[in-house]
Amino acid sequence: MSGMWTYFARRLLLVPVTFLIITFMVYAVLRLTPGGPIEQLENQMKAAAAGEAGGGGGGGLLGDGGGLDEKARDELKAYYNLDQPIPLAYLQWLGVWPKKTRDPVSLAQRDLDPSFWQQSQSLWNAYRIGNEDLDRWVLEGKFQLSGETILREITPSDRQQHPQMIGQAVQLLAGGVSSRAQLDRLLEAQGWSRSGSRFMRALTDEEKTESGLPAQVHAQLISTEADFAALQTHLESMKMESNRNGSYYHVDHAFSGIIQGDFGRSFTYNEDALDVITSKFPISIYFGLIGYLATWIVCVPLGISKAIRHKGTFDTATSVLVFLGYATPGFVACLLLLVLLGGGSYWNLVPLGGFRSADWNLWWEQGEYLRCIGDQIRHTLVPMFGYMVGSFASMTVLMKNSLLENFGADYVRTAFAKGLSEGRVIYVHALRNSLIPITAGIGHFLGLLFAGSFLIEKVCNIPGMGLLGYESIIRRDYPIILATLVFGVLIRLTGNILSDLIWALIDPRIRFK
């Protein structure tokens, strides 16, 4: 026995390692791939800007190119914790590295120390006035700010210096959307950039020192940044900071990751990711459990009768069913049922998906319980069938084979020799032993129970964990993706060990080492 316990101890020790590797892999993939929340936001804004025909200049957050300006992007990056390097961000997500948290400062807190706030406010005002001037001059000179560099449109002398490149760039600019990427590469090679159809470059050192608008803007930029820095140092003494819009925050460095139960806020639902996920648990568990029970109810008797009539007509005939079950993925079976029974071209027996009808709660309050139950059953049928088809074939064959194996065992022969009736030998002696391998699968099923199936939940439009995971991937809702991953992996890992453990406990012949 001791060998077995060390085996399970080793398996358990491997769980955290596996967990860390998998989550880090997915975390890194998510961070490295383009199309994150900020880009999604930008796309939405671009689509919105394109919607407003002509759109007289997208002021505010939008830069000239239609994207977010540098400052707003930095703010968002900090908000989504994307400004940290991947390993650090991962550790913060885990909760083993302190994360910077920011809480807004309430008005009541400000009243506690009026002199400090007066001072901050005056510093902020200095910054704001300077910044307004800066913005005005930037607008006047058609400059553009990118972080702490000032971009200006290229001058005629620049054009003369690079006639060939300018010609090429102009051509590419006229070439439509497809050649824009090439154009941007060309400009980047020169250290330039583009704003709409204007070619921009950073101010040269001479321009910064000479008199004139560029130098003025440069000086103003430096002084506003200094003002802002002064404000921050002032606030820092009280563990605070402000953003560029004038909101004040308490800054704290705290451990706040999944270990502490903080899964982050969902980008799309704007709720705590953990809450979103746990709210989906009951639905997935309901369908998973019903599907599992249905599989048992169908497969065990079928497997038994197939074993008893091995190679008989019944066995051969039901084999076709088993093969068909193996050949049809569960979600395809659901699709087929929806076409046939969903009220389109054939029969109208089941609804087209969903967990319940929209009026279910109303009916329940009105006491129409029978109607509620009927409605629930009609909604359950198709997904239940889908889950069943998924494991129907393997479970039936497993049941049949394990029973057949037991039929050949010595103890069965002995039981017959004792003169026991056939029914007693089959259903009491042989069946008990042959249920062991099937029972052991319970652990594996935990996964489906909690995680649902992407495909079946999508086809049947069940708002469970599977559909949530699928939609979060499409919408790039990182906290939800990672939270579903955490639960999925944990459940699967423990499920595997659990089923082996159950197996070892109910069948003393099984030895792991």
Added chain:
Amino acid sequence: MTYLLTLLVLAGGVLLTMRGIPWLFRTISGLLGFKFRTSPLAEKRLRRFRSIRRGYISFVIVTSMFTTSLFLEVLVNDRPIMIRYGENSAFPAVRDLANTWLFFVDGPFPTYDRSGDYGIPGEGPLDYKAFGGIVADPAGSFGPIAQERLQARKELSEEISQTQQEIDELLEDGDEPEEWLVEDLAAAREDLKSLDFQIDNFDLIKEVFVSGRASIVWPLYRHGPRRNRLDLPGTAPHGPSLPIPGITPRYSTATLISQTSDTIGGKPTYEVMAVDEASLIPGQKFFVVEGGGDQPVTDVVGILLVQESIGVSGLQQRIASRQQILDAPDALDGDRLEKLRSDQSSDQRLLSVVQQQHGDTGQVGIAEVLAQSEGKKFHDQGILMTRFLDTWEAPLGTSDSGIDVLPLLLYGFRISVGFAMMVMGFGYVLGILAGAIMGYYGGWTDILLQRFIEIWGSVPFLFLIMIIASIVDPGFWMLVIFLVILRSWMAVTYQIRGEFYREKAKDYVQAAIGTGVSDFKVMIRHILPNSMIPVISRAPFSFVNYISALVSLDFLGFGLPPTDPSWGRLLNQGFQFLLIYPHLVLLPVMALAVTLFLVVLIGEAVREAFDPKVFSRLR
């Protein structure tokens, strides 16, 4: 003729698979210096496999279908196998085939032919269908073509004189004419010259076609899996035109009589009539077509849904009973009487119309408008049809973007089976290698690899593929690599490891090692052939899983690029049109289920032949 050719092609496929490929395999390996010695045990297993009829027949069907599908480009394609025009000839479909199989070279063959080379004016790609039309009926086609060209010449000369005039005016004013204007003029003059040349050569071209020196050879089915069926009337998706019981609606026609003053749910309704009761069942959908009858259908302008219908005798009874009430009108107030009178006269009108058209079996009904093309009117006496395509026009209908479903399913079969074969092949090579190393060397190598597999196996691979595929559009090969790396190689590793572990301890292996045979050689030559059984008997079932995986990914939209024909995407389209176009779900489901069913049958037979379990009977 087409049926005969199809049969011939299928027979050729079977022959090629059962005789040709084994022969080729033997010859090539013979040339390379391998010798095939089948052990008696292997022969016995093969015999046993053949004796399981259903498995063996499934094996022949699936492999032959796949071998045949390797040549799909010349069998089912929207481009001809060969075109010939005088001295020029080309083989577009054969080029397609070569392009498919030489995918690793970037576009080795051109994908179009210049029209100018084949007697049709212009530099653009040749319209094969138009070319085929002229070949089929040269005399009839040339009248309109001649006229078209003379018209084009006239327009072109007008344009030239206009441009010339513009330039002249500019010159008179002392301005320099713009460059493009001058260029335009020059180009137009060139065009005119070539057009004149063509008109002069017109008789020559005509001569080539009429004398039969131009020809075209089409594949068995003339539509491909990538081009939309713009030749069909109406909008995609189209239902199947082949009468498939349960999927295709029964063929029947009806005639529109006129619009009624009533509406159902705000939608206008029409009176319709048909030749008998069976042709006009409530719930039946009719397409309102232009053309139709003896003419070909040119357009579909709307869909009508039959609400109620009544036969001539029923109509007569209704009229008679209503007449009784009308004969004694005292009991009714004015409004209802008025209503009854108008109903009666409308019924009488209907009766006379339907009796005149269809006699006593006729049937009339009321239908509501389900859909109507914008700006199109339903004409009185317009023709209604439940199906408006000829039987073989689009036998399995079209997808939502108008792509023919038959080639989609066929090419989808090739891509699915090919995908599963690739994933399995690469996965098995990798898995066998890893398993062999683990089992043969044991020790720390074994333990480390075991732990690695345990961890790797817990990666939720569908999830990871979805994340990656939502950013980069994976192609066929990228998907293969994903699936191999993330999943398929682990499938056999443990079994091979176990087999190697067991075999290595045996005397023959120890003897080989003792005589100084290298590790690699011992593994490949001695142990591997003796440990393939569990791998082989498992293969067909893995195959099923990989096809399912591809279909699932395609269904979710994370699979093959949208231009590739795939069953999963068709299923997804069917999912969108679940209630209206059941064929988009039913047909791919059938294709998938039948294919996988056959593969499962093969798997069952292989398992039974290679790894028979003999169960002792109860008593």
